[in-house]
Amino acid sequence: MISALALISLWVGVVFVLLGALGLVRFPDVYNRMQAATKCVTLGVLGIMLGVFLRSGFNPLGIKAIIGAVFILLTVPVSSHALARGSLIAGVKLWKGTVKDQFTEDRGGKSIIEEGK
Amino acid sequence: MSRRIALFIAGLIIWLLLSxxxxYQEIIIGAVIALISAGMFGGYLPLEAKKLLNPVRWFWLLVYIPVFIWQCLKANVDVALRVLSPGxxxxxxxVKIKTSLKTEIARVFLANSITMTPGTLTVEIQDDTLYIHWIELRSTDPEEMAKMIKGPFEFFLARIFD
Structure with missing residues (x-):
């Protein structure tokens, strides 16, 4: 029973990591890609960690997996925040379909929305 | 001082979980390392011991975790569907939204929680203003937007950290 749960958890994790990677390729600009990279990959890695924990139980390996999962949950948003902020300040262009950019408006800078049809 | 003690205890617990x-040899080494790191970094801990020992806050934290996990799952399915849809x-x-949270640590957790909810990514915090990259702008009214983005988080975080 538990090993079946572990397998399901591992597979859910792998599928979400795959979707995250697909999102990195398909989405048009840095900021949208960051969304795919943070959300899907977080759940994917959490699923894999949970699967490892379920398979190995309460031994050094399983506990390390759980601690790693908590660490990832706390640090992934921070690093994505730092990357997105850095890109905005460095003036990396937003996708041409972007509707609104209040950050640059508030700073009084030139619009960094990509031009196009 | 109380912050250093809190950090020492947390560090020792994490060490024991990892090993x-x-x-007794592991415990001694862990205690020495936790003592050194608590001495070096204890001053940076953004929580006060008075708040750490308040059981009401821990209760709200326990309520908050399932809410957060549910939002996180929704976010993942939402982005996964977007990735797979042809268009x-x-x-x-x-967009920018205002928060009513007062302490730094509460704002950090709000920003992290927002990053984990469907389609939103916190880009910048300046005092009580958060700049959010939203994957699908569903509203332009500031109050409605703030409600949609913050979801249930502000209510819980105000009770946990403020």
Whole structure:
């Protein structure tokens, strides 16, 4: 029973990591890609960690997996925040379909929305 | 001082979990390392011991964790569907919202929680203003937007950290 749960958890994790990677390729600009990279990959890695924990139980390996999962949950948003902020300040262009950019408006800078049809 | 003690205890617990043995040698080494790191970094801990020992806050934290996990799952399915849909369904924009949270640590957790909810990514915090990259702009009214983005988080975080 538990090993079946572990397998399901591992597979859910792998599928979400795959979707995250697909999102990195398909989405048009840095900021949208960051969304795919943070959300899907977080759940994917959490699923894999949970699967490892379920398979190995309460031994050094399983506990390390759980601690790693908590660490990832706390640090992934921070690093994505730092990357997105850095890109905005460095003036990396937003996708041409972007509707609104209040950050640059508030700073009084030139619009960094990509031009196009 | 109380912050250093809190950090020492937390560090020792994490060490013991990582080594997963109650051998006295491990405990001594862990205590020494936790003592050194608590001495070096204890001053940076953004929580006060008075708040740490309040059981009501811990209760709200326990309520908050399932809410957060549910939002996180929703976010993942939402982005996964977008990735798989042929037209991508994108209408991104960067908007700003205000928060009523007072302490730094509460704002940090709000920003992290927002990053984990469907389609939103915190880009910048300036005092009580958060700039959010939203993958699909569903509203332009500031109050409605703030409600949609913050979801249930502000209510819980105000009770946990403020």
């Amino acid at each position: 997963w043995t109650l051998n 991508l369904n994108l209408k991104p924009g960067i």
